[in-house]
Amino acid sequence: MIEEHVWQELTDRLEKAERIVITTHVNPDGDAIGSEVAVSEILAQKGKQVHIFNHSPTPKLYDFLNVRGWIEHFDADRHEPIIQEADLVIILDISDWARLGDVGKALQRSDVYRVCIDHHIVSDQVAHLMAIDRGASCTGEIVFDLAKRTGARVSGTLAEALYTCVLTDTGSFRFTNTTPKAHRMAAELIEKGVPFLEIYERVYEQNSPGRICLLAEAIRDLHFENGGKIAWFRVTQKMLKRCNASYWETENLPEMPRSIQGVEVTIMFAETAEGFVKISLRSKGRVSVHDLANKFGGGGHPYAAGARLQGTLDEVVPVILNEAKALFR
Numbered sequence: 586m587i588e589e590h591v592w593q594e595l596t597d598r599l600e601k602a603e604r605i606v607i608t609t610h611v612n613p614d615g616d617a618i619g620s621e622v623a624v625s626e627i628l629a630q631k632g633k634q635v636h637i638f639n640h641s642p643t644p645k646l647y648d649f650l651n652v653r654g655w656i657e658h659f660d661a662d663r664h665e666p667i668i669q670e671a672d673l674v675i676i677l678d679i680s681d682w683a684r685l686g687d688v689g690k691a692l693q694r695s696d697v698y699r700v701c702i703d704h705h706i707v708s709d710q711v712a713h714l715m716a717i718d719r720g721a722s723c724t725g726e727i728v729f730d731l732a733k734r735t736g737a738r739v740s741g742t743l744a745e746a747l748y749t750c751v752l753t754d755t756g757s758f759r760f761t762n763t764t765p766k767a768h769r770m771a772a773e774l775i776e777k778g779v780p781f782l783e784i785y786e787r788v789y790e791q792n793s794p795g796r797i798c799l800l801a802e803a804i805r806d807l808h809f810e811n812g813g814k815i816a817w818f819r820v821t822q823k824m825l826k827r828c829n830a831s832y833w834e835t836e837n838l839p840e841m842p843r844s845i846q847g848v849e850v851t852i853m854f855a856e857t858a859e860g861f862v863k864i865s866l867r868s869k870g871r872v873s874v875h876d877l878a879n880k881f882g883g884g885g886h887p888y889a890a891g892a893r894l895q896g897t898l899d900e901v902v903p904v905i906l907n908e909a910k911a912l913f914r
């Protein structure tokens with residue numbers, strides 16, 4: 586729940602600001618991009634000047650939301666002066682300085698007023714005003730409330746962006762964050778004519794040959810622990826090359842083993858080009874994986890969390906598996 590005085594401050598700040606910069610976390614997902622587009626549509630209706638700067642490029646599958654072309658890949662030389670001159674910065678779907686990447690560094694160098702709208706456990710006090718609702722299925726759900734409070738017209742791109750948020754963050758209304766409110770939000774958007782079938786196809790039926798190749802590699806690498814309760818696999822730089830795939834094409838791969846009978850927790854270990862291993866943890870809802878991610882400097886939700894560790898796969902995998910096995914003791 587976001588307290589009424591926080592809503593009031595948030596809508597006042599939006600009303601008064603003229604030049605606004607929006608950003609989100611590294612490797613943005615559907616909720617991150619969808620929320621950015623939705624907030625920028627709300628602000629555009631009010632005639633505000635909006636810039637969206639992200640540390641990471643936009644995954645190709647979400648390009649269809651970037652109709653105004655406002656989402657830009659952050660370039661400090663060109664964009665930092667715009668941040669310095671902004672009246673307001675809006676941080677969406679994250680409250681972790683490290684996961685704001687280079688944009689976060691630029692924000693820390695500036696004294697522009699910042700608001701954070703998010704539904705995760707708070708990691709850092711990244712903003713002066715924190716509008717956090719941990720009960721929201723997605724950041725887009727909070728933005729939907731914002732749209733209503735500011736009297737925005739919820740149609741076209743705004744509706745499509747919001748529908749993408751709730752569709753992707755609930756795993757198509759399957760994950761434990763699928764609340765009655767998430768369904769009501771989808772229902773209201775469908776009433777407004779959102780093309781749900783087209784959005785589903787754009788998001789879920791755009792597999793590249795590279796992603797299917799990665800999926801095959803991941804399946805071939807599947808290992809099981811604790812009598813099949815833990816399933817894990819690796820994604821190496823070699824696999825990415827063999828498959829001619831980009832790092833972002835690993836998104837959703839951690840969901841794959843959950844359909845296997847008896848699996849409670851799945852772990853993807855992905856080797857980055859910079860000498861890190863990214864771990865993505867998923868739980869079917871009986872054990873929380875958030876604390877495990879948190880122990881290694883990561884974060885997320887109880888049943889979907891991640892972290893980034895320095896080291897090689899050979900170093901990181903046994904350490905994490907030990908911790909994961911302890912979850913069942």
Ligand SMILES: [Mn+2]
Binds near residue numbers: 616704724
């Ligand atoms: Mn989210």
